Amino acid sequence: MRDFKNTTQKNKRFSLTLAAKSKGGPANSFKVPAAIPAIEEPEQKRRYLKILLPLIAVALAAYPIFSLVTAARSETKSVSNPLIAHDLPGPTLLNPYQAFLLSAQSLKNITPTAAGSLVAPLSDGGSIQFSLDRELQGRVLEVMADNKVPYGAFVALEPKSGRVLALAGYSEHDQSWPERSCYDLYPMASLFKIIIAAAALEQKKVSPDSMVLFNGRACSENPKAWFVRPGRHNQQVDLTTAMSKSMNPVFGRLASEIVGRDSMMSMATRFGFNQQLFPGTPVQPSRAAEPQSDAQLKLMGAGLGRETKISPLHAAAMMAAIANDGVMMLPVLSDRITNGAGDVLFCENSLPVRRLLDQETARKLAQTLSLTVPSGTSRKAFHDRKGRPRLAEIKIMAKTGSINGKGPDGFYTWFAAYAPAENPQIAVVALVVNQGKWKIKASQLGEQALEAFFR
Numbered sequence: 001m002r003d004f005k006n007t008t009q010k011n012k013r014f015s016l017t018l019a020a021k022s023k024g025g026p027a028n029s030f031k032v033p034a035a036i037p038a039i040e041e042p043e044q045k046r047r048y049l050k051i052l053l054p055l056i057a058v059a060l061a062a063y064p065i066f067s068l069v070t071a072a073r074s075e076t077k078s079v080s081n082p083l084i085a086h087d088l089p090g091p092t093l094l095n096p097y098q099a100f101l102l103s104a105q106s107l108k109n110i111t112p113t114a115a116g117s118l119v120a121p122l123s124d125g126g127s128i129q130f131s132l133d134r135e136l137q138g139r140v141l142e143v144m145a146d147n148k149v150p151y152g153a154f155v156a157l158e159p160k161s162g163r164v165l166a167l168a169g170y171s172e173h174d175q176s177w178p179e180r181s182c183y184d185l186y187p188m189a190s191l192f193k194i195i196i197a198a199a200a201l202e203q204k205k206v207s208p209d210s211m212v213l214f215n216g217r218a219c220s221e222n223p224k225a226w227f228v229r230p231g232r233h234n235q236q237v238d239l240t241t242a243m244s245k246s247m248n249p250v251f252g253r254l255a256s257e258i259v260g261r262d263s264m265m266s267m268a269t270r271f272g273f274n275q276q277l278f279p280g281t282p283v284q285p286s287r288a289a290e291p292q293s294d295a296q297l298k299l300m301g302a303g304l305g306r307e308t309k310i311s312p313l314h315a316a317a318m319m320a321a322i323a324n325d326g327v328m329m330l331p332v333l334s335d336r337i338t339n340g341a342g343d344v345l346f347c348e349n350s351l352p353v354r355r356l357l358d359q360e361t362a363r364k365l366a367q368t369l370s371l372t373v374p375s376g377t378s379r380k381a382f383h384d385r386k387g388r389p390r391l392a393e394i395k396i397m398a399k400t401g402s403i404n405g406k407g408p409d410g411f412y413t414w415f416a417a418y419a420p421a422e423n424p425q426i427a428v429v430a431l432v433v434n435q436g437k438w439k440i441k442a443s444q445l446g447e448q449a450l451e452a453f454f455r
Contacts, residue, residue, distance in 0.1 A: 094337060096330055097280035099346040103128050103333035104282050107167065108179065117335075125340030131163040131332055131348065139452035140445070144170035147440045151408050151433035153181035154445060155316035156453070159424045161350040162320070162329030166428075166449065167313075174408070181312070183282040186431060188310045189401030190246045190303035191414050192288075194318070194365070197243060197251070198357055199259045199267040201364045206258065208240045208367040214249040223298040226252050243368040244376025246400060248302035255301020256294055264301065265290055270356055271318060273310075277353070278331070286310040303401060316429040318356070319416045322369075323397070323424035326362035328353045369397035370421065376400075378415065381443035390447060394454055395421040400443060410435040415446035419454075426453055 094102065106120040106128050113119055118130040118137070136156060144152045149170055156166035169181030200206045213234045216225035226249035228234050242250040255264055265288070269275070273288040289307045291297040299305055310318075313331060321328035330351040337346040357365065373382045374389070377400040382390050398417035405412045410433040418427040428449055430442040 094346040096332065096346075096349070096351060097278065099337055100278070100281045100331065100333050102337065103130065104167075104183075107333075122337075122339070126338045126345070128334050129336040131165065131335050132167065133165040133453065136166045136449060136453050137168060140166055140168045140449050141170060143440070143445055143448045144168070148172050149432055149440065149445075150410060150435045150438075151177055151181070152445065153312045153431045154428070154449065155182050155312045156426055156428045156449065157316050157320040157329075157331060159320040159323035159418060159427050160329070161348075162317075162332050163335075163348065163350075164331050164333045165426060165453075167333065180282065181431075183284055183311050183313060185284050185286060185309035185311055186407075186433075187306050187403050187405040187412055188286075188303065188308045188315075189403035189412060189414055190248075191310070191315060191399055191401040191416055192300065192303045192305070192308055193243060193246065193251045194322075194369075194399055194416075195267050195271055196255050196259055196264065196301045197239065197368050198271075198361065198365050199263050200254050201368075202267070202357065202361045203259070203263065206239055206254070208238070208364055210239050211236050212239060212242060212250050212253065214247065214253060216249040218245050218247040218249070220248050221299075221302075221304055223252055223295050225249070226298065228253070240368045240371055241376075243399065244371035246303070246377050248304065252298035252302040256298045259301070261291060261297050264297070270354075272314060272328070272354075277314060277317075283311055283313050286314050304403070306403065306405065312429050312431050315414070315416055316427055317353075319418050319429060320424075320427035321356045322362055322366055323418035323427050325359045326357035327355050366397050366421070369399055369417075370395070372396075372398040372400060373417070378417075378443040378446075381415075381441070381447045391419075391450060391454065394419050394450070396450065397421050398446075402441075405433075408433055408435075411438070413442040415442035417446055417450070419450060426450070 106122070109120040110118045110130060110132075111120070112134060116134055118132050118134055120128045120130070122128065133156070140154045144154075150172050151174070152170045154166055154168045155164070157163065158165055167182055169178035171177035171181070206212070213228045213236045214226060215228060215234055216222065220226065237247065237250060239250070268288040273286045276285050277283070287307065287309045289305070291300050291305070296305070300308060317328055317331055330353050332348050332350070334346065335348040336344065338344055356362070372378050373396045378398055382396070384390060396417050396419040398415065401412075401414035403412050404410075413432050413434070415430040416428070418424045428446055430445040430449065432440065432442045432445060434441070
């Protein structure tokens, strides 16, 4: 596009011609020479073979059936015995997904130990030692309770290992909310701009410093107002500033005129949408419906697609992956699980789920997140009334989102971040759903969490 400065467009066409030629008969046809003489077998050996050969034939014929039965029994054993907190199996190892499920079900029973860790008892006398940071977990719950948050959820991960440092839900209205809040789906809002930027950066059609022309207010929700008119006065902004201010027209144009529908959906799939990213766990599969028109494409790119939904845990894993040079790690909720006999059923182990982005693209994407806290949509939350930064010594990479939604009804605010920028130790995602008057939004909850973690 002419109106995307510092943009290189390379159109390459490839053609591939395949030719296959065959000579003579098919490759698997053979002719048996007639000159091979018959070999006479001794009479005793022939009698022995008359008995042995039928037995071998029966065994060979039965082998596939035996294999299928064995495999079916193995599959049935692994599927038909779901792991639940009230029915702990014998001394067998748990896979990471089973361990997460058991830990999630036992989270409501956690108690602190003298050593400072958090544990939960199991029905057979065993126990779960959680990966949670006790002070961080407690501070997040305290902030939500003190501010009487209608609905709130918070997740923190260690980017390099996937260890869950905090997993908390709170509601003034619904007692069942805390148990499922971090796993259910909610409108993703402007967090989806991260995926649009990732797709554009990977195609090398823009850089974090690229100047983008646009029209309309930053918070405009009308794609008709975003068109750029050649030869007329248009606004322009660099991509990093646009991300920090969460400018809808810029990302709507990126989605429609630079990235395209197919590339956008491909990147969404790579980020884990429309699939079971964490099978066997309570985490619901995130959804991104394919847009059916250019207007829908623009709205989705701007984060205004209300059917684009994500769970707080998936969003945290996504931010942790950007911090980890593009590699998403499997979230791990427990460091160790033992049964009543003292057998170790699970021990924390860092496992990569997939690579979302190559290292170069991940670092460029991270750069676009660098101004949200110092001068963007989270500036107020991270500065006091006199304008002094609250965590001045720590560089925080972040993105916010906000949208009206349902289930529950209210005004949804997101805060997703990781820090420090140079050596990430934590990735956080906060979600707050306010109704009517509100005391805090997600950015304030995120700031309090980061302050608790680093101080």
